[in-house]
Amino acid sequence: MTYWSLNEADIDRIAIGVGILGTGGGGSPYLQMLMAKAVLRQGKSIRMIRPADLPDDANIIGLGGIGAPTVSIEKMEEGEEGVRVLRAIEAHTGRRVDAVLGDEIGGGNGIYPMITAARLGLPVVDADGMGRAFPEVQMTSFFVYGQASQPAALSDAEGNTLIITQAKTPEMLERLMRTATVAMGCTACMTTAPMTGAFVRQFGIAHTTSQAWKLGDAVIRARSAKHDPVAAILRESGGKLLMQGKVTDIARRIAGGFVRGALTVAGLGDDAGRVLTIDIQNEYLVATEGDRRLVMVPDLICIVDSETGRPIGTEEQRFGLRVAVIGIPCAPLLRKPEALAVMGPRAFGYDFDFVAFGTSVAAEPVAAYAEAKHNLPHRETCHEPS
Amino acid sequence: MTYWSLNEADIDRIAIGVGILGTGGGGSPYLQMLMAKAVLRQGKSIRMIRPADLPDDANIIGLGGIGAPTVSIEKMEEGEEGVRVLRAIEAHTGRRVDAVLGDEIGGGNGIYPMITAARLGLPVVDADGMGRAFPEVQMTSFFVYGQASQPAALSDAEGNTLIITQAKTPEMLERLMRTATVAMGCTACMTTAPMTGAFVRQFGIAHTTSQAWKLGDAVIRARSAKHDPVAAILRESGGKLLMQGKVTDIARRIAGGFVRGALTVAGLGDDAGRVLTIDIQNEYLVATEGDRRLVMVPDLICIVDSETGRPIGTEEQRFGLRVAVIGIPCAPLLRKPEALAVMGPRAFGYDFDFVAFGTSVAAEPVAAYAEAKHNLPHRETCHEPS
Numbered sequence: 171m172t173y174w175s176l177n178e179a180d181i182d183r184i185a186i187g188v189g190i191l192g193t194g195g196g197g198s199p200y201l202q203m204l205m206a207k208a209v210l211r212q213g214k215s216i217r218m219i220r221p222a223d224l225p226d227d228a229n230i231i232g233l234g235g236i237g238a239p240t241v242s243i244e245k246m247e248e249g250e251e252g253v254r255v256l257r258a259i260e261a262h263t264g265r266r267v268d269a270v271l272g273d274e275i276g277g278g279n280g281i282y283p284m285i286t287a288a289r290l291g292l293p294v295v296d297a298d299g300m301g302r303a304f305p306e307v308q309m310t311s312f313f314v315y316g317q318a319s320q321p322a323a324l325s326d327a328e329g330n331t332l333i334i335t336q337a338k339t340p341e342m343l344e345r346l347m348r349t350a351t352v353a354m355g356c357t358a359c360m361t362t363a364p365m366t367g368a369f370v371r372q373f374g375i376a377h378t379t380s381q382a383w384k385l386g387d388a389v390i391r392a393r394s395a396k397h398d399p400v401a402a403i404l405r406e407s408g409g410k411l412l413m414q415g416k417v418t419d420i421a422r423r424i425a426g427g428f429v430r431g432a433l434t435v436a437g438l439g440d441d442a443g444r445v446l447t448i449d450i451q452n453e454y455l456v457a458t459e460g461d462r463r464l465v466m467v468p469d470l471i472c473i474v475d476s477e478t479g480r481p482i483g484t485e486e487q488r489f490g491l492r493v494a495v496i497g498i499p500c501a502p503l504l505r506k507p508e509a510l511a512v513m514g515p516r517a518f519g520y521d522f523d524f525v526a527f528g529t530s531v532a533a534e535p536v537a538a539y540a541e542a543k544h545n546l547p548h549r550e551t552c553h554e555p556s
Numbered sequence: 557m558t559y560w561s562l563n564e565a566d567i568d569r570i571a572i573g574v575g576i577l578g579t580g581g582g583g584s585p586y587l588q589m590l591m592a593k594a595v596l597r598q599g600k601s602i603r604m605i606r607p608a609d610l611p612d613d614a615n616i617i618g619l620g621g622i623g624a625p626t627v628s629i630e631k632m633e634e635g636e637e638g639v640r641v642l643r644a645i646e647a648h649t650g651r652r653v654d655a656v657l658g659d660e661i662g663g664g665n666g667i668y669p670m671i672t673a674a675r676l677g678l679p680v681v682d683a684d685g686m687g688r689a690f691p692e693v694q695m696t697s698f699f700v701y702g703q704a705s706q707p708a709a710l711s712d713a714e715g716n717t718l719i720i721t722q723a724k725t726p727e728m729l730e731r732l733m734r735t736a737t738v739a740m741g742c743t744a745c746m747t748t749a750p751m752t753g754a755f756v757r758q759f760g761i762a763h764t765t766s767q768a769w770k771l772g773d774a775v776i777r778a779r780s781a782k783h784d785p786v787a788a789i790l791r792e793s794g795g796k797l798l799m800q801g802k803v804t805d806i807a808r809r810i811a812g813g814f815v816r817g818a819l820t821v822a823g824l825g826d827d828a829g830r831v832l833t834i835d836i837q838n839e840y841l842v843a844t845e846g847d848r849r850l851v852m853v854p855d856l857i858c859i860v861d862s863e864t865g866r867p868i869g870t871e872e873q874r875f876g877l878r879v880a881v882i883g884i885p886c887a888p889l890l891r892k893p894e895a896l897a898v899m900g901p902r903a904f905g906y907d908f909d910f911v912a913f914g915t916s917v918a919a920e921p922v923a924a925y926a927e928a929k930h931n932l933p934h935r936e937t938c939h940e941p942s
Contacts, residue, residue, distance in 0.1 A: 258721055262648075328724050332732060335644055336717035342739075346718060349739040353731045 173217040173293055181206045181216075181281070186389050187382025188280030189481030190403060190496075193470045195429075195453035196277015196303030197235045198483060201246060205285050214288040219269060220535060221297045221376045224367030229265055230295060231256060231364050232273035233283040236307065236324070236347060237357035237427065248327035251359030252286030255323040258333050259361055262321050271295040271370065273310050273362060275378035276303025276453070277483065282359075296535065297374035300513075301381075301501035302470050305428055305452035307347050307362070308340030309513045311503050315373040318363040319343040326354035352427040375501045381533035389479040399479025400494040403472075408531055409498035412457060412464050413441045414476055417491040422484065428452050429484055433473075435495055446495055448473075450484050455518055457495060465497035466520075468504040468513040469527040472496040499530040559603040559679055567592045567602075567667070572775050573768025574666030575867030576789060576882075579856045581815075581839035582663015582689030583621045584869060587632060591671050600674040605655060606921060607683045607762045610753030615651055616681060617642060617750050618659035619669040622693065622710070622733060623743035623813065634713035637745030638672030641709040644719050645747055648707050657681040657756065659696050659748060661764035662689025662839070663869065668745075682921065683760035686899075687767075687887035688856050691814055691838035693733050693748070694726030695899045697889050701759040704749040705729040712740035738813040761887045767919035775865040785865025786880045789858075794917055795884035798843060798850050799827045800862055803877040808870065814838050815870055819859075821881055832881055834859075836870050841904055843881060851883035852906075854890040854899040855913040858882040885916040 176184070185203035188196065206216065224230070233252050256267055270283040275298040287294045299310030310317070319337040324347055332350060337343035343362070351358045385406050392402035404411060419434035429452050437444035446464070449455045454471035457464045465471050473482050476492040504513055505526060511517065514524040562570070571589035574582065592602065610616070619638050642653055656669040661684040673680045685696030696703070705723040710733055718736060723729035729748070737744045771792050778788035790797060801823040808817035815838050823830035832850070835841040840857035843850045851857050859868050862878040890899055891912060897903065900910040 254722075262719075325722070328728070329722050330720075330724055330728055330732065331722035332718050332720040332736075333648075334716075334718040336640075336711070336715050338714045338716055342714070342716055345739045346716065346736055349735040350718075350732055353728075353735040 172223050173219050176216040176218060176284070178207050178210055180383060181210070183383045183386030183390060184281060184379060186386030186481065187384065188275055188277055189483070190385050190407070190472050190474065191275050191280065191301070191378070191382055191470065192277030192303045192481065192483065193453045193472055194450065194482070194484040195305060196274050196279045197282070198278045199281060202278035202281035202285070205249065206281050209285050209288040216284045216288045217293045218296050218379060219293040221295055221371045221374055224269065224295065224371055226366060226368040228268040228367030229364050230269045230271060230367060230370050231259055231267050231361045232299065232312070233270050233286055233359065233361050234273050234279035235282055235357060236351050236360040245327070245355060245357050247359065251325045251327065252282070253289060254325040254329070254331050255359055255361040256286060256290065258323040258325070258331055259321055259364065262333050262335065263364060265364070267292065267364065269293045269295050271374070272298045273312070274298055274300040274303045275382055276300065279303065280379065280382055294379070295370060295374070296379045297370060297376045298378045299374060301375035301378050301504065301533065302468070303453050304513060307344040307360070309517070311373050311375055311509060312365060313340040314509045314512050317365055317369070320363055322347065322360065322362045324350050324358050324360050326358045330354055348427045356424065356427055375503060375533065377533040377535040380536040383536055393478065400474060400476065400496070403474065403479055403496060407498045408528065409470070409472070409496045410528060412495040412497050413437050413444055413446050414439055414494050415441055415444070415446070417487055417489055417493060420487045420489065422450065433487055435493060438492070448495070451518060452484065454484065456515065456520065457497070463522070463525065465527045466515050466524060467518060468500040468509070470498035470500055472498060497527045499526065499528040502530045502532055505530055558609050559605050562602040562604060562670070564593050564596055566769060567596070569769045569772030569776060570667060570765060572772030572867065573770065574661055574663055575869070576771050576793070576858045576860065577661050577666065577687070577764070577768055577856065578663030578689045578867065578869065579839045579858055580836065580868070580870040581691060582660050582665045583668070584664045585667060588664035588667035588671070591635065592667050595671050595674040602670045602674045603679045604682050604765060605679040607681055607757045607760055610655065610681065610757055612752060612754040614654040614753030615750050616655045616657060616753060616756050617645055617653050617747045618685065618698070619656050619672055619745065619747050620658050620660060620665035621668055621743060622746040623737050631713070631741055631743050633745065637711045637713065638668070639675060640711040640715070640717050641745055641747040642672060642676065644709040644711070644717055645707055645750065648719050648721065649750060651750070653678065653750065655679045655681050657760070658684045659698070660684055660686040660689045661768060662686060665689065666765065666768055680765070681756060681760070682765045683756060683762045684764045685760060687761035687764050687890065687919065688854070689839050690899060693730040693746070695903070697759050697761055697895060698751060699726040700895045700898050703751055703755070706749055708733065708746065708748045710736050710744050710746050712744045716740055734813045742810065742813055761889060761919065763919040763921040766922040769922055779864065786860060786862065786882070789860065789865055789882060793884045794914065795856070795858070795882045796914060798881040798883050799823050799830055799832050800825055800880050801827055801830070801832070803873055803875055803879060806873045806875065808836065808873070819873055821879060824878070834881070837904060838870065840870065842901065842906065843883070849908070849911065851913045852901050852910060853904060854886040854895070856884035856886060858884060883913045885912070885914040888916045888918055891916055
């Protein structure tokens with residue numbers, strides 16, 4: 171297997187990129203960035219592997235945080251949760267894990283598996299099951315295409331740990347995971363059933379860590395060159411600017427283990443007079459202007475700081491923030507009917523069908539990534555991405 | 557090991573007795589009675605063993621239903637839940653279970669383990685961890701005296717199953733179990749950590765199946781002889797009649813996976829003019845008359861039909877029922893300070909200390925039980941108990 175390693179400058183880039191792909195959720199990239207740098211400083215390696223390089227029978231699990239982002243930014247991990255759930259699954263199945271990935275690339279969960287993997291000397295697959303973040307466990311391409319709903323494991327910062335040995339449906343798995351997470355204080359680490367390398371290659375959303383890296387790199391380079399970071403995000407993501415404006419209202423509550431609510435953004439400058447409303451369930455779900463729905467799940471709604479391009483999570487939103495609201499087409503796999511049934515508007519309780527925003531394209535790996543690494547210093551501007 | 561077997565007439569007696577000891581909760585004895593008779597009719601044996609006859613290193617688990625009785629009388633078991641949780645614990649620990657018991661003798665849970673045991677050919681220990689029923693998982697003498705809070709397992713009628721591999725405290729185990737039970741639809745089968753024979757002998761409440769049998773037998777014999785079944789219960793239990801009256805109000809709701817509420821009974825006959833109020837959390841917790849608390853947890857408050865002595869569960873209460881409210885002293889073990897900390901009034905959120913009701917005495921085994929069996933026909937009156 172061919173690996174490449176990530177350094178702190180990569181983590182900076184990825185932290186920005188997963189924030190953008192997080193569409194407001196997926197947990198705080200900032201905390202995960204700090205934890206990833208901490209393990210690197212302990213001399214551990216974060217090794218990445220392309221899905222194409224996975225052996226067919228590799229034993230792979232997804233790892234990530236589950237809960238309400240408003241809680242997880244204050245109630246932090248203890249750090250060994252990922253190790254505990256991985257070991258729990260290994261003990262239950264009697265088989266060692268060969269590699270990990272994030273079920274969702276969006277938000278802190280795009281970095282989360284790297285930390286556990288570095289501790290255990292395991293590689294991380296450059297792929298996920300969403301190409302973004304979603305609030306519910308079953309909302310991955312893996313579950314859409316037949317990942318088993320058991321075993322799955324959950325552990326909190328206190329060490330409380332459980333294994334779900336049988337869940338009749340992925341939705342029941344979500345329900346069991348969610349209620350246990352609430353019992354654990356609304357934040358925990360989860361893993362779902364092991365998958366083979368062949369399965370991940372076929373049904374994962376490939377190269378999403380690369381995509382996050384490239385998005386973050388574009389932002390960092392724009393900042394450094396005094397260019398517009400928002401324009402850089404649009405170029406790199408294939409997204410479109412929906413509006414620039416000011417947050418004028420944020421309603422946010424924790425209900426059933428999720429953050430739910432809505433955000434209102436009033437246009438500024440060229441967009442003066444316009445008003446966008448964005449529904450929230452951990453992530454930004456649907457952006458509406460008047461009676462027009464501009465972007466809806468599974469397409470991505472990303473909100474970034476107008477000046478710096480810094481992605482803003484649902485838990486960080488507050489009155490007065492100057493933001494750019496961006497729409498980005500989701501991965502092509504998520505627009506298939508079987509995926510829309512699980513991640514489309516109706517899966518979130520809306521009574522309308524999915525209408526695509528823009529053209530969906532697959533994420534590309536960072537070409538010659540491994541080679542480029544050797545010349546990558548810990549400064550922001552000198553790395554030439556593909 | 558010396559066993560004795562139960563037949564259908566025994567199950568009839570035990571079903572009445574566990575209803576009395578259930579203090580309103582512990583699940584419906586009626587449904588469990590039917591299921592126990594069904595396994596007997598399939599030719600399986602319900603074999604009992606005295607705690608004194610347990611080998612020191614016997615591997616024993618407690619089995620029972622968890623949830624809200626108002627739900628479990630309508631959403632019935634599928635029947636294999638007990639087998640699933642037992643097998644889950646065996647697989648997790650790598651050790652076969654030698655015998656089962658009920659964590660609570662009260663209500664249907666006093667019969668529950670018999671059904672799984674009969675299916676699997678395992679004996680049932682004549683002991684439990686409460687000598688009654690309690691609403692919460694940690695409220696057993698086993699947990700008071702050091703039973704591990706993990707592993708524990710849970711399974712519902714759909715087959716959804718989970719194992720708690722680490723719970724930092726018995727209270728956290730309760731919380732994880734309870735929320736998962738709610739996710740499963742408010743009723744499930746649970747088992748807690750395996751215990752040794754020596755541990756059960758030392759910290760179990762011994763002979764409570766015998767006690768239930770004797771209570772039920774007393775009621776059946778009184779009915780048959782046209783004597784007062786309530787008087788028979790008082791004689792057999794060492795309890796006292798608090799009041800005879802009519803149910804005039806019942807407030808009952810499902811909250812957090814429990815049935816909570818309060819019951820009002822207005823006195824009739826000699827008790828005319830008196831009013832008792834009884835608080836409910838799955839079980840009857842505290843009986844109050846004006847500003848006087850007559851009986852409180854862990855002592856038993858039992859409500860039975862005035863005419864027939866039939867125990868009435870919290871979920872069966874309704875306006876107009878003619879009832880006798882009985883107080884019964886709990887097992888001596890439960891009155892120790894360490895037990896009161898877990899099962900006393902303050903553990904239920906009350907701001908007062910336990911005041912004992914009557915004299916607490918240990919349950920006695922049914923003497924010469926096994927021998928008596930051979931003469932026990934399937935009628936109600938001809939068995940001479942000890």
